Amino acid sequence: AQSVTQLDSQVPVFEEAPVELRCNYSSSVSVYLFWYVQYPNQGLQLLLKYLSGSTLVKGINGFEAEFNKSQTSFHLRKPSVHISDTAEYFCAVSEKSGRRALTFGSGTRLQVQP
Amino acid sequence: NAGVTQTPKFQVLKTGQSMTLQCAQDMNHNSMYWYRQDPGMGLRLIYYSASEGTTDKGEVPNGYNVSRLNKREFSLRLESAAPSQTSVYFCASSQTPGTKPYYGYTFGSGTRLTVV
Numbered sequence: 001a002q003s004v005t006q007l008d009s010q011v012p013v014f015e016e017a018p019v020e021l022r023c024n025y026s027s028s029v030s031v032y033l034f035w036y037v038q039y040p041n042q043g044l045q046l047l048l049k050y051l052s053g054s055t056l057v058k059g060i061n062g063f064e065a066e067f068n069k070s071q072t073s074f075h076l077r078k079p080s081v082h083i084s085d086t087a088e089y090f091c092a093v094s095e096k097s098g099r100r101a102l103t104f105g106s107g108t109r110l111q112v113q114p
Numbered sequence: 115n116a117g118v119t120q121t122p123k124f125q126v127l128k129t130g131q132s133m134t135l136q137c138a139q140d141m142n143h144n145s146m147y148w149y150r151q152d153p154g155m156g157l158r159l160i161y162y163s164a165s166e167g168t169t170d171k172g173e174v175p176n177g178y179n180v181s182r183l184n185k186r187e188f189s190l191r192l193e194s195a196a197p198s199q200t201s202v203y204f205c206a207s208s209q210t211p212g213t214k215p216y217y218g219y220t221f222g223s224g225t226r227l228t229v230v
Contacts, residue, residue: 009154032211034218043204043223044157051216090156094211101147101172102206102219104156 002027004091006105014113015083021076021108023091033074034092034102035065044090050074061085086112116140120205120222127195127229135190135225137205144210146188147219148172148180150201157204163188164210195229202226 007022025031032051036044048059055067065076074091091105118139127133139146144165149157149172159172163182177199179191188207192199206219 004156006156032216032218036221044219044221046218046220049218096212101145101159101162103159104149106154106156 002031002093002095002103004093004103004105006091006108008108009106010109010111012111012113013081016080018079019077019081019085019110021089021091021110023074023076023105025072025074025091025093027072027093027095030096031093032096033065033067034094035059035063035074035076036090036092036104037061038088038090038107040087047076047089081110081112083112083114085110118205118207118220118222120203120225122225123223124226125228127192127227129196129229131195132191132193133195133227134192135203135205135227136187137189137222138187139205139207139220140186141207141220142185143207143220144185145208146182147206147208148178148188148190149204149206150174151204151224152201160190160203195227197229200227200229 003026005024013019034049035047048057050057050067058064088107088109092102094102121136147162148160151157158174161180163169166185181189203225205222208219
């Protein structure tokens with residue numbers, strides 16, 4: 001079975017400060033990794049994904065994430081956040097074989113303060 | 115615009131009533147999914163369909179049924195709604211996992227369901 005743990009349920013940060021949202025996963029097989037963002041009262045939008053290759057993945061809106069296989073982590077970072085980044089962020093994992101659907105973490109609410 | 119369309123966007127049901135949530139995608143995806151989102155629990159898989167004509171249970175299937183009507187449409191039915199089914203429901207679709215290139219899931223905008 002696969003699982004995802006997002007270590008922080010809420011992360012408050014001031015505008016223009018850097019931020020890191022943490023994600024750890026568990027799986028017995030090779031996986032794809034994703035970060036999705038959900039703005040208030042909206043659906044989920046893909047931020048970035050790791051499929052294979054370079055462990056540093058760049059996504060939309062200036063976000064990036066680094067896949068660390070030895071630590072089974074996929075932390076999301078942004079060097080300077082904006083008020084508009086306030087949203088809920090979900091880390092997700094799926095097996096490359098496709099036998100299991102996407103499994104989500106419980107989410108991290110990023111609150112950017114002026 | 116190409117994507118996943120869910121109807122209705124909002125619904126209030128009384129306990130014991132039934133309803134069907136509709137989902138359609140126009141991206142020619144083989145795989146479709148239904149998730150529910152509850153505060154502090156992320157999204158949990160209810161049912162999924164790997165291809166037309168097949169459906170499988172996810173993590174929380176009890177109280178729900180699904181129909182993969184054709185390649186485009188995947189509906190979720192609540193036969194006898196309960197307050198515990200108050201949630202936001204998301205439909206998603208994807209290429210068959212393992213397809214290259216793989217773009218992940220595309221989500222609909224959600225259905226907010228309240229059961230009183």
